[in-house]
Amino acid sequence: MADTSDLTPSRRAFLKGTAAGIAGAAMGAGAARAAGPDPLITDIQPFAQGLGDGVDATPYGLPIKFEDDVVRRNVEWLTADTISSINFTPIHALDGTITPQGCAFERHHSGAIEMSKGEYRLMINGLVDKPLVFTYEDLERFPRENHVYFCECAANTGMEWAGAQLNGAQFTHGMIHNMEYTGVPLRTLLQEAGLSGDLEGKWVFVEGHDASSNGRSIPMEKALDDVLVAFKANGEALRKEHGYPVRLVVPGWEGNLWVKWLRRVEVTDGPVESREETSKYTDTLADGTSRKWTWVMDAKSVITQPSPQAPITHGPGPMVISGLAWSGHGAITRVDVSKDGGKTWETARLAKPGEKMALTRFYLDTVWDGEEMLLQARAMDETGYVQPTKAQLREVRGENSIYHNNCIQTWHVKTSGEAENVEVS
Amino acid sequence: MADTSDLTPSRRAFLKGTAAGIAGAAMGAGAARAAGPDPLITDIQPFAQGLGDGVDATPYGLPIKFEDDVVRRNVEWLTADTISSINFTPIHALDGTITPQGCAFERHHSGAIEMSKGEYRLMINGLVDKPLVFTYEDLERFPRENHVYFCECAANTGMEWAGAQLNGAQFTHGMIHNMEYTGVPLRTLLQEAGLSGDLEGKWVFVEGHDASSNGRSIPMEKALDDVLVAFKANGEALRKEHGYPVRLVVPGWEGNLWVKWLRRVEVTDGPVESREETSKYTDTLADGTSRKWTWVMDAKSVITQPSPQAPITHGPGPMVISGLAWSGHGAITRVDVSKDGGKTWETARLAKPGEKMALTRFYLDTVWDGEEMLLQARAMDETGYVQPTKAQLREVRGENSIYHNNCIQTWHVKTSGEAENVEVS
Numbered sequence: 001m002a003d004t005s006d007l008t009p010s011r012r013a014f015l016k017g018t019a020a021g022i023a024g025a026a027m028g029a030g031a032a033r034a035a036g037p038d039p040l041i042t043d044i045q046p047f048a049q050g051l052g053d054g055v056d057a058t059p060y061g062l063p064i065k066f067e068d069d070v071v072r073r074n075v076e077w078l079t080a081d082t083i084s085s086i087n088f089t090p091i092h093a094l095d096g097t098i099t100p101q102g103c104a105f106e107r108h109h110s111g112a113i114e115m116s117k118g119e120y121r122l123m124i125n126g127l128v129d130k131p132l133v134f135t136y137e138d139l140e141r142f143p144r145e146n147h148v149y150f151c152e153c154a155a156n157t158g159m160e161w162a163g164a165q166l167n168g169a170q171f172t173h174g175m176i177h178n179m180e181y182t183g184v185p186l187r188t189l190l191q192e193a194g195l196s197g198d199l200e201g202k203w204v205f206v207e208g209h210d211a212s213s214n215g216r217s218i219p220m221e222k223a224l225d226d227v228l229v230a231f232k233a234n235g236e237a238l239r240k241e242h243g244y245p246v247r248l249v250v251p252g253w254e255g256n257l258w259v260k261w262l263r264r265v266e267v268t269d270g271p272v273e274s275r276e277e278t279s280k281y282t283d284t285l286a287d288g289t290s291r292k293w294t295w296v297m298d299a300k301s302v303i304t305q306p307s308p309q310a311p312i313t314h315g316p317g318p319m320v321i322s323g324l325a326w327s328g329h330g331a332i333t334r335v336d337v338s339k340d341g342g343k344t345w346e347t348a349r350l351a352k353p354g355e356k357m358a359l360t361r362f363y364l365d366t367v368w369d370g371e372e373m374l375l376q377a378r379a380m381d382e383t384g385y386v387q388p389t390k391a392q393l394r395e396v397r398g399e400n401s402i403y404h405n406n407c408i409q410t411w412h413v414k415t416s417g418e419a420e421n422v423e424v425s
Numbered sequence: 426m427a428d429t430s431d432l433t434p435s436r437r438a439f440l441k442g443t444a445a446g447i448a449g450a451a452m453g454a455g456a457a458r459a460a461g462p463d464p465l466i467t468d469i470q471p472f473a474q475g476l477g478d479g480v481d482a483t484p485y486g487l488p489i490k491f492e493d494d495v496v497r498r499n500v501e502w503l504t505a506d507t508i509s510s511i512n513f514t515p516i517h518a519l520d521g522t523i524t525p526q527g528c529a530f531e532r533h534h535s536g537a538i539e540m541s542k543g544e545y546r547l548m549i550n551g552l553v554d555k556p557l558v559f560t561y562e563d564l565e566r567f568p569r570e571n572h573v574y575f576c577e578c579a580a581n582t583g584m585e586w587a588g589a590q591l592n593g594a595q596f597t598h599g600m601i602h603n604m605e606y607t608g609v610p611l612r613t614l615l616q617e618a619g620l621s622g623d624l625e626g627k628w629v630f631v632e633g634h635d636a637s638s639n640g641r642s643i644p645m646e647k648a649l650d651d652v653l654v655a656f657k658a659n660g661e662a663l664r665k666e667h668g669y670p671v672r673l674v675v676p677g678w679e680g681n682l683w684v685k686w687l688r689r690v691e692v693t694d695g696p697v698e699s700r701e702e703t704s705k706y707t708d709t710l711a712d713g714t715s716r717k718w719t720w721v722m723d724a725k726s727v728i729t730q731p732s733p734q735a736p737i738t739h740g741p742g743p744m745v746i747s748g749l750a751w752s753g754h755g756a757i758t759r760v761d762v763s764k765d766g767g768k769t770w771e772t773a774r775l776a777k778p779g780e781k782m783a784l785t786r787f788y789l790d791t792v793w794d795g796e797e798m799l800l801q802a803r804a805m806d807e808t809g810y811v812q813p814t815k816a817q818l819r820e821v822r823g824e825n826s827i828y829h830n831n832c833i834q835t836w837h838v839k840t841s842g843e844a845e846n847v848e849v850s
Binding site: 051052053054055056057058059060061062063064065066067070071072073074081082083084085087088093094095096097098099100101102103104106108110111112113114116117137140141142143144145146180181182210211231232234235236237239240241244245313314317318319320349351352361363365 | 476477478479480481482483484485486487488489490491492495496497498499506507508509510512513518519520521522523524525526527528529531533535536537538539541542562565566567568569570571605606607635636656657659660661662664665666669670738739742743744745774776777786788790
């Protein structure tokens with residue numbers, strides 16, 4: 001066994017003299033209130049008011065009451081009813097990269113259905129050697145994988161095509177979540193059913209058990225690459241509204257393809273051109289024609305703190321500007337932050353090296369001079385792609401689109417510390 | 426902008442002939458029920474019973490009712506009351522590596538206290554140049570980091586010193602969780618308060634705002650290394666029972682050091698030898714003497730599926746044996762699985778390369794012959810350490826210990842698929 005005694009003080013002879021070798025930059029005295037020992041005693045809280053509460057381990061744990069506003073909808077004005085078919089991750093209140101399922105964005109087209117593992121079936125049919133039906137238990141018997149991936153709605157930030165609209169990162173950019181998914185590669189199940197003949201031009205058509213069925217076509221190339229038939233998110237079972245017991249995970253591609261309550265995968269000799277890929281999820285250009293098959297979510301970023309729902313509440317001095325960046329084409333390699341609406345840029349610190357098709361957290365450790373800022377972030381991914389400005393995006397796409405708005409976002413931070421969604425030319 | 430059109434079918438000329446290049450091994454026909462097209466239609470569920478439910482995005486989301494047993498306590502017999510000071514991650518029901526906060530193990534010594542961010546204060550005092558008191562908002566102004574770390578109670582698996590006891594991985598090995606923590610390095614705050622003079626032999630004494638205060642001494646070497654003053658777990662605020670609003674994160678070291686509701690960090694010229702490090706958290710050896718300062722959690726693993734709470738529910742054929750491995754000394758490099766009580770071993774597949782002081786998920790994709798198994802896993806870490814057998818551990822440590830039992834665990838899987846906690850000689 002390892003000898004843990006080598007960490008006892010007697011052997012810790014490495015630290016001589018001053019704090020040489022201490023990494024990390026202190027932020028200067030501005031960030032903490034220095035005080036002599038005497039005032040401290042009155043300033044610090046006494047030990048807690050007697051005993052705290054025991055923890056009832058039987059029900060599933062929930063956030064503390066002080067965090068009641070950190071939910072997928074914390075305003076009444078957004079839609080006619082808080083019970084609706086779309087909701088938003090409170091990204092302005094989160095940090096790190098993982099999204100807890102309980103406050104993770106989701107969208108559904110005909111309600112979240114309740115299907116037990118026992119009832120669940122997945123059919124693979126069409127141009128396969130041997131059509132198959134899998135039970136939930138069957139799926140658990142195949143080799144599985146774990147991956148952290150983001151899932152972004154194609155319509156995320158879609159309101160911004162018409163100019164600065166919704167006032168809050170949760171509503172402009174919150175149709176995204178990032179979870180550790182566990183599942184079986186779709187290619188394994190397709191292989192089990194048997195793919196023979198020429199795969200060139202083949203597609204799969206995927207649909208759910210819900211009434212909308214939400215059928216979508218996916219080229220065979222992607223189906224055999226990294227698509228997962230997933231049954232866990234962040235370690236535990238999928239929540240009902242995330243597709244319990246089984247959903248599709250289509251890394252880097254628009255959320256509508258991530259079919260929930262997955263019912264059927266049909267191998268076809270072409271795309272189905274379903275309702276969900278003709279009446280919706282196409283991008284209408286300036287000349288009235290529509291782009292289709294725009295599945296990949298391009299590189300994008302947003303500053304989450306400060307932002308309209310997360311104003312600066314302190315005076316000038318040290319502060320952290322933070323946000324999220326992601327790309328459906330691979331890993332984020334760099335994020336820049338501007339305080340002057342894009343005239344000058346500083347390179348932010350990535351909390352970890354970017355991972356493919358997963359959210360990347362960035363920080364700019366800076367000093368606020370108390371003046372107004374026009375805060376922007378721009379993401380770059382491993383393909384060399386740079387997130388465009390709104391003007392650049394409109395130049396190519398016009399203003400008729402709903403989907404795939406990955407433009408640079410601007411927050412106007414005022415001297416009060418409050419922030420507002422604005423558009424800069 | 427990137428041209429997404431390069432994924433349209435017209436350019437997908439790479440897939441010629443058969444499914445050449447498809448990675449991943451299919452598990453053979455045993456795992457899925459093949460059927461002709463006609464029977465399939467009756468076998469698969471019809472589309473859902475009309476519309477599903479809308480999702481109320483206002484409250485925080487909870488698991489579906491079918492997962493009601495996936496909680497930190499799913500039995501009544503464990504302690505006198507379900508409201509108690511210790512609870513257990515349902516690791517038998519989880520997959521991947523992240524533990525959701527709602528079902529993550531926690532332990533407290535005098536109740537979980539309720540302290541708002543506004544009330545919160547952190548004092549740094551003792552042998553520093555300038556004692557400081559930080560508000561919650563102050564902490565948010567320092568550069569912060571994100572890391573996934575496991576937190577394991579020193580007493581995890583402690584009942585097993587006396588032989589095979591509790592029947593379930595949740596109860597033998599569930600005093601552990603693995604979350605993505607966000608916080609400020611403790612060294613940054615110590616540096617802010619000023620560390621001058623010789624740091625050799627210096628320690629910090631850390632304590633919480635709760636009535637127990639749970640004071641513990643940590644050598645300066647560790648305090649300046651990777652300890653975090655954390656305020657988020659898995660992206661969101663710490664739950665009340667996990668130390669809201671601020672806890673200490675001491676990577677790889679026993680959970681008792683991860684002080685919750687962190688109140689004070691005092692720089693001292695030696696360890697305090699507090700109640701929590703003299704009356705408890707020492708390891709009594711066979712000769713009656715006690716080892717102290719055994720902070721690091723040695724390499725360990727457990728098979729979570731199948732296990733007593735997660736029996737095999739299907740017949741012979743393909744199956745996945747899965748579990749978790751971790752080491753306080755660094756990254757897991759390899760996990761072996763035995764089906765015959767340690768006589769022969771097969772190397773498991775790690776879902777991802779091991780990460781320092783974080784849970785690693787392993788899988789053995791195998792075929793069950795329907796016979797009894799004595800299932801074991803053994804972990805190896807980057808230091809070359811190999812997880813010991815119970816006999817090896819007892820040889821060194823005797824049987825008087827409570828803490829730091831990292832022995833190889835055995836599940837006896839019967840022909841019925843049920844599993845039981847047993848001891849093999």
